[in-house]
Amino acid sequence: MEAKSAKNNLLIEERLEAISLKENQGGDLSSWDYVCYVLLGVIFPGILLIWGWF
Amino acid sequence: MGLVLVDNQKVNEAEGAYPLLPHERTWSSRTLFLVSISTSVATWCFLIGGYIGNYLNAKMGVAALTAGMMIGMLLVSLAVIPATAKYGIDSVTSTKPLFGNRGWIIALLLQYLSVIGWNSILLIFFAKAAARMLIITGIISESQSSMLISSLAIAAVITIWLLLKSGSKAVKNISAIIAILIILVGIWMLYMMVNKFGFQAIAAAQPPYASHSTIWNYTTGIEIGLVSLIAWWPYVGGIVRIVPKASQTTLPSMLGLGFPVAVMSTIGLLSVLLIGVPDPTIWMIELGGMIYGSIVLAFIAFANFGSAVIGVYISCIGLRNLTIMQKQSWNTVTLLTLVPICFVSVMIPDLFFAKFGHFLTLLGVFFAPLIGIQIIDYFVFRKKQLSMKDLYDSSSSSVYTFWKGWNPASLISLTCGFATYFYLLNPLTYGSNTPYQYTTATLPSMGVGALVYWIITRFVVIPLGRGGYKSKQH
Numbered sequence: 124m125e126a127k128s129a130k131n132n133l134l135i136e137e138r139l140e141a142i143s144l145k146e147n148q149g150g151d152l153s154s155w156d157y158v159c160y161v162l163l164g165v166i167f168p169g170i171l172l173i174w175g176w177f
Numbered sequence: 178m179g180l181v182l183v184d185n186q187k188v189n190e191a192e193g194a195y196p197l198l199p200h201e202r203t204w205s206s207r208t209l210f211l212v213s214i215s216t217s218v219a220t221w222c223f224l225i226g227g228y229i230g231n232y233l234n235a236k237m238g239v240a241a242l243t244a245g246m247m248i249g250m251l252l253v254s255l256a257v258i259p260a261t262a263k264y265g266i267d268s269v270t271s272t273k274p275l276f277g278n279r280g281w282i283i284a285l286l287l288q289y290l291s292v293i294g295w296n297s298i299l300l301i302f303f304a305k306a307a308a309r310m311l312i313i314t315g316i317i318s319e320s321q322s323s324m325l326i327s328s329l330a331i332a333a334v335i336t337i338w339l340l341l342k343s344g345s346k347a348v349k350n351i352s353a354i355i356a357i358l359i360i361l362v363g364i365w366m367l368y369m370m371v372n373k374f375g376f377q378a379i380a381a382a383q384p385p386y387a388s389h390s391t392i393w394n395y396t397t398g399i400e401i402g403l404v405s406l407i408a409w410w411p412y413v414g415g416i417v418r419i420v421p422k423a424s425q426t427t428l429p430s431m432l433g434l435g436f437p438v439a440v441m442s443t444i445g446l447l448s449v450l451l452i453g454v455p456d457p458t459i460w461m462i463e464l465g466g467m468i469y470g471s472i473v474l475a476f477i478a479f480a481n482f483g484s485a486v487i488g489v490y491i492s493c494i495g496l497r498n499l500t501i502m503q504k505q506s507w508n509t510v511t512l513l514t515l516v517p518i519c520f521v522s523v524m525i526p527d528l529f530f531a532k533f534g535h536f537l538t539l540l541g542v543f544f545a546p547l548i549g550i551q552i553i554d555y556f557v558f559r560k561k562q563l564s565m566k567d568l569y570d571s572s573s574s575s576v577y578t579f580w581k582g583w584n585p586a587s588l589i590s591l592t593c594g595f596a597t598y599f600y601l602l603n604p605l606t607y608g609s610n611t612p613y614q615y616t617t618a619t620l621p622s623m624g625v626g627a628l629v630y631w632i633i634t635r636f637v638v639i640p641l642g643r644g645g646y647k648s649k650q651h
Contacts, residue, residue, distance in 0.1 A: 148265075152258070156427040
């Protein structure tokens with residue numbers, strides 16, 4: 124049981140080491156992503172709210 | 178493929194809480210989009226829209242709910258997606274850097290309770306819709322409905338448990354079918370309402386419980402939209418982590434989790450304004466006729482399964498963060514999530530159904546400050562970098578230990594956020610205080626939580642060398 128647990132820990136450690144490498148990560152959001160967020164989450168709702176109020 | 182031995186058991190990593198490696202992140206943007214639609218669009222949309230229809234007419238209601246939901250989706254995306262999509266982790270794990278390597282239990286508890294609440298509503302709705310269909314078609318009598326609703330809820334829980342035996346594959350497969358059906362049914366329902374009542378009647382319909390203050394009504398519509406969408410916090414991390422790149426998640430999440438909810442909520446909004454009830458299962462047969470109405474009722478009932486399957490899946494991933502849950506089989510973990518849902522659906526369905534509005538605002542109370550804190554921590558203090566080894570180290574050697582595993586900064590900030598929300602809008606009575614009518618309760622609560630967190634972290638936590646803010650991150 125202890126041997127299996129040690130093997131398990133080793134595999135988890137390997138996994139954590141692997142995901143710490145940049146090439147194994149999903150990367151950060153790009154400028155274009157932030158533009159999409161602003162358009163869909165700020166400008167579009169803003170226009171809707173003005174339209175709804177008047 | 179993608180297997181790690183956990184105490185003598187093989188567990189697919191997509192059903193575990195450890196970070197996913199590139200070859201395990203198999204969903205495309207399209208899959209995420211379909212899963213998002215299937216997750217977000219369910220009969221809760223009708224209830225959400227119905228609440229807004231109590232205060233606003235059609236034009237203002239559509240504007241407020243859509244705007245509130247898109248803003249809510251933006252905020253929850255900024256809080257959760259950058260870390261979860263980058264490292265392949267779930268929402269609960271992403272809170273360890275701010276709550277501490279023991280304090281994250283708060284996030285798990287919030288996730289667990291919210292998933293139970295959301296999915297109980299789904300099963301209650303499913304059982305009611307199915308029972309109504311059987312009554313209308315003469316298969317059972319009205320007197321048998323109560324017993325049937327309980328039986329159907331139990332049957333639904335068992336079905337979900339069986340469906341989830343194959344984990345994320347079940348989520349993917351079921352979503353593709355349901356998402357398309359939901360879109361078609363939603364369009365058909367809107368068409369039926371417009372066809373039956375006409376645009377003029379829709380535009381002229383007045384909300385039944387509007388207050389004398391137009392701005393209060395408008396803000397309340399936005400608030401309901403906001404809290405409904407920030408309540409996706411538990412769901413977002415669990416599904417975006419299976420997509421390989423963070424930038425592949427932006428449009429699918431905004432357009433799949435945010436916009437469709439607004440469109441389907443419009444049906445509930447119009448239902449309240451034109452018919453007086455938000456629940457289309459009550460009038461669908463009358464409006465659509467026996468055949469089409471029954472088909473739509475069946476679709477609505479079926480659509481809830483997609484959302485429930487994903488909700489339970491997400492909750493199980495969160496539970497997997499507990500060491501004791503890592504030792505359990507996947508089937509046991511899904512069962513542990515489903516038991517409380519079954520209890521609520523069978524024992525107190527009418528009470529919970531009636532208090533759904535309170536449940537929604539309570540979600541805002543909890544998730545709003547959490548989202549504010551998470552955005553500040555990840556972007557301002559962590560500079561978009563987390564240490565994976567420390568994230569999964571529950572010992573005192575982890576940089577996320579803070580003080581015995583807890584970060585007082587986040588606890589104090591959460592409390593300040595709660596207090597702000599309660600001052601502005603009491604989630605139980607809907608009594609409000611100025612400046613609620615100009616600001617909503619969610620946004621100030623989020624802002625206060627973020628500001629207090631920034632002050633304490635900047636002037637106390639970092640100078641004392643806790644939380645790993647100064648150490649070089651991996």
